[in-house]
Amino acid sequence: MKVVIVGGGAGGISTASNLRKMDKNCEIVVLTRDDKVAYSPCAIPYVLSGTIKSFDDIVMRTPEDYKKKDIDIITEVEVTAVDSGKKTVTYESKSKSKTIKYDKLVLATGGNPFVPPMEGVDLEGVYQIRNIDDGIKVQEAIKDAKSAIVTGAGLIGIEIAFALMKQGLNVTLSEMMPQIVPRSLDKDMSDILVKYLEMEGINVVLGKPITKLIGDKKVEKACFDDEELIDADMVILATGVRAELDLARMAGCEIGRWAILVNDRMETSVEDIYAVGDCVESKDLILGFNTISQLGTTAVRESKTLARTICNKKSKFNPVLNSMVSKVGKLEFGAVGYTTSFAQQNRIRPVVQKVEALTRARYYPNAKPMDIKIICDGNGTIIGCQIIAEERVAERIDTMTLAITEGLTCFDLSNMEFAYAPPVSMVTDPLILAVEEVSKKFN
The missing domain is CATH 3.50.50.60 (FAD/NAD(P)-binding domain)
Structure with missing residues (x-):
C-alpha cells in the first residue's frame, strides 16, 4: 500500500508518524512546499520575542530523521494536479515535474493567510x-x-x-x-x-x-x-487563514461552507482520499453543526484517527470545542466552548456568571488574581468557560473541556472533588466558586 500525503504541517507529519507506528510495511511519501517539517508555527512569536533563542530550537525533526523511519519526505515541491480516477499526484520542483501513483491520498494542505x-x-x-x-x-x-x-x-x-x-x-x-x-x-x-x-x-x-x-x-x-x-x-x-482547497476541488471532494467535508473517520466524499488539519470542517460538540477548528491540537487528533482508518482499525474523531490557551507576558488566558454572544446567535439563552478568585490560598505568598467566566444553557448545562490569570489557566481549561464533553451541569460540577494545597489552589477551587455562583441563578 502506498500512501501519499500532501502537506508537511502538523496534520500531514503526524499522519505519517502514526501510520508508520501501525503499519511497518506501507510506503509513505510526504510532499511539502516548505524546506522544513516537524516544527511548531505557534512558537514563532516566542522566537521573535527572544524567549526562545533560535528558530532552529523549534524544529523537532528533519526529513533525514524521518528517512530513518522509512518515511520519504520530499521538500520544496508544489503539487499541481490530482487525478482521483487514475489515482495519481503530480508535483513540480525547481528542475522537474513528476507524476506518482497512490493507493491512499491524504490532503493536509492547511490554509493560506488571508x-x-x-x-x-x-x-x-x-x-x-x-x-x-x-x-x-x-x-x-x-x-x-x-x-x-x-x-x-x-x-x-x-x-x-x-x-x-x-x-x-x-x-x-x-x-x-x-x-x-x-x-x-x-x-x-x-x-x-x-x-x-x-x-x-x-x-x-x-x-x-x-x-x-x-x-x-x-x-x-x-x-x-x-x-x-x-x-x-x-x-x-x-x-487569519483560509483553507487551501484547490487540490480538493481538483480531486472532486465535496466542499462545505469553509473547508473540505469529511466524516468522523476523516474520509472525504472521494474513495481513498482523506483530509486532516486546517483544510477540513469539524463537528461542533454542543450543537452538532459543522465548524472549523484550525488548531494544532485538532490536527494531531485527526491524524491519529486517520492513521487508524487507513489501517482498517476502529476509529472515530470526536466533535470539537475549540479549547485554547495562550500566554502574553505574565498573563495567561484560555477558553473553551461558546462565548455569551455566540450562544445568543445560536438561539441559546445563556446563564452567565463571572467571578474573581485567587490562584493560591489567600495567605500563601504570590497568590495571583484569577478571572473566571462560566456560561450555561437554560438547563444549567455548562457550554463555555473563559479564564484569565498569571498562572494555572491551562489545567482548568482542560478540566472544563472534560466537563462540557461529558455534558455536566453547574450543579454536577459544584459537587465534585478537587485537590487542594495552599501553594497551588484555594481550599475551594476557583472553578467551584464560579459554578456555585452561576447555580444561584437557577431555581
Whole structure:
C-alpha cells in the first residue's frame, strides 16, 4: 500500500508518524512546499520575542530523521494536479515535474493567510507569518524598525504584537472588531487583556479597519477608517487563514461552507482520499453543526484517527470545542466552548456568571488574581468557560473541556472533588466558586 500525503504541517507529519507506528510495511511519501517539517508555527512569536533563542530550537525533526523511519519526505515541491480516477499526484520542483501513483491520498494542505482587500499590501515591509522563513524575514526587519502595526487581534496577532514590543518597537495592535480574540472571549474578558497590553505599552485600536497602507515602495503609515494615520516601519498581517482547497476541488471532494467535508473517520466524499488539519470542517460538540477548528491540537487528533482508518482499525474523531490557551507576558488566558454572544446567535439563552478568585490560598505568598467566566444553557448545562490569570489557566481549561464533553451541569460540577494545597489552589477551587455562583441563578 502506498500512501501519499500532501502537506508537511502538523496534520500531514503526524499522519505519517502514526501510520508508520501501525503499519511497518506501507510506503509513505510526504510532499511539502516548505524546506522544513516537524516544527511548531505557534512558537514563532516566542522566537521573535527572544524567549526562545533560535528558530532552529523549534524544529523537532528533519526529513533525514524521518528517512530513518522509512518515511520519504520530499521538500520544496508544489503539487499541481490530482487525478482521483487514475489515482495519481503530480508535483513540480525547481528542475522537474513528476507524476506518482497512490493507493491512499491524504490532503493536509492547511490554509493560506488571508490578505485584507486594502491598498498598499504589496509594499515592502508588509509581512505575513505562515512559516519559519516568514519569521526569519520579520526577525531581520526588526533590526531596522522603530514602529510596527499588527493587524488582526487573534491569538497569533496578540503574541506577535507583544513580541515586537519586547524587541523595543513602538507597536500598535489593530482589530476591526470592537474587541480582541472575538471567537474565544466575551468583551468584558477581552477588556482585561486590552488593559494589560496597554499597560505594557502596546497601542490597541479597536473597531477601526485599516483602509490603506501608505509609502513610497516601503510602508510608512497606515490609514485607519480613512482618517487616522499611524506611523509604521513594518506591518504584520495576522488576519487569519483560509483553507487551501484547490487540490480538493481538483480531486472532486465535496466542499462545505469553509473547508473540505469529511466524516468522523476523516474520509472525504472521494474513495481513498482523506483530509486532516486546517483544510477540513469539524463537528461542533454542543450543537452538532459543522465548524472549523484550525488548531494544532485538532490536527494531531485527526491524524491519529486517520492513521487508524487507513489501517482498517476502529476509529472515530470526536466533535470539537475549540479549547485554547495562550500566554502574553505574565498573563495567561484560555477558553473553551461558546462565548455569551455566540450562544445568543445560536438561539441559546445563556446563564452567565463571572467571578474573581485567587490562584493560591489567600495567605500563601504570590497568590495571583484569577478571572473566571462560566456560561450555561437554560438547563444549567455548562457550554463555555473563559479564564484569565498569571498562572494555572491551562489545567482548568482542560478540566472544563472534560466537563462540557461529558455534558455536566453547574450543579454536577459544584459537587465534585478537587485537590487542594495552599501553594497551588484555594481550599475551594476557583472553578467551584464560579459554578456555585452561576447555580444561584437557577431555581
